[in-house]
Amino acid sequence: MGRIICCGLGPGDPDLMSVRADREIRAARHVAYFRKKGRPGQARRIVEGMLAEDVSEYPMEYPVTTEIAFDSPDYVRLLADFYDAWAERLARLAETTDVVVLCEGDPYFYGSFMHLHARLQGRAEVEVIAGIPGMAGCWNAVGQPIALGDDVMTVLMGTLSEDELTRRAGNSDALVIMKTGRNLHKVRRALAAAGRLAEAWLIERGTMPGQRVMRLSDVEERDCPYFAIVLVHGRGRAMETAE
Structure with missing residues (x-):
């Protein structure tokens, strides 16, 4: 066998x-x-x-x-x-x-x-x-810790409805949004509605040839490849409280 x-x-x-x-x-x-x-x-x-x-x-x-x-x-x-x-x-x-x-x-x-x-x-x-996991390669590409202290990290799919993306983005600290691809515009609108767009990063082809790391707010309206993840880093809630 x-x-x-x-x-x-x-x-x-x-x-x-x-x-x-x-x-x-x-x-x-x-x-x-x-x-x-x-x-x-x-x-x-x-x-x-x-x-x-x-x-x-x-x-x-x-x-x-x-x-x-x-x-x-x-x-x-x-x-x-x-x-x-x-x-x-x-x-x-x-x-x-x-x-x-x-x-x-x-x-x-x-x-x-x-x-x-x-x-x-x-x-x-x-x-x-x-x-x-691919997301680990992506947050290392940004060069910032994805979560600190008591931050809650939420993993979302870009295929979710815009309303659900907005709600969950507003109720979490660190965010990983997978299956971005053709859903990029919807993800961007949802993060803007949740007040998180300024903190968001788009990583295309993380750790692969052709890797691109960009602030999502700076990305022009366009399609992105299948291998793309959006990250919003946590703020270290417990650490801020301690300080």
Whole structure:
């Protein structure tokens, strides 16, 4: 019996990958990774130059990404069928050999592999290797502590409604807003309504080639890439009280 080993790759810079993940990837003979059709895939880019010459690669191409609304029945069905099929294929491979699955960031933190993880229970031995979450790479790129003292840090999705984004932004100290991409304008409006826009940073491609770090208030009205996170740093509430 083989194993399915999901390696967290960290925020994007290969130097920020764990030693353990690096070791498993370099020794792998079968490697699977997610990607959009027609693209090499971010996970595959991170491990460029690390794979063995005789490795067998299994690109898991999403059947749909932004072509259909993510909450539509068709989107849900297509993705469910996709994960079902790949869980079956990986389980069969793992009957005789180890299979490494690549996952950006940390697999247990909004990682796509979790959809396979749930389907593989009882069918294969699964091991998950932790990775540095992408948000950690982004707040290090800003060069400021994300939270201090008793600050409450809230992680939000840019896909939430504008009203919910505004409410939660106003009720927290430190903020991390993921899935910004096409939702950037909505996120910006919500932060402005909550009185937090002046404190917000936009980090595009954090730790990757082409990284950009900008005050969100200085960003012109434009689209931003998929790998983009908005941060609002905490204020160190307990520390201010103590002073």
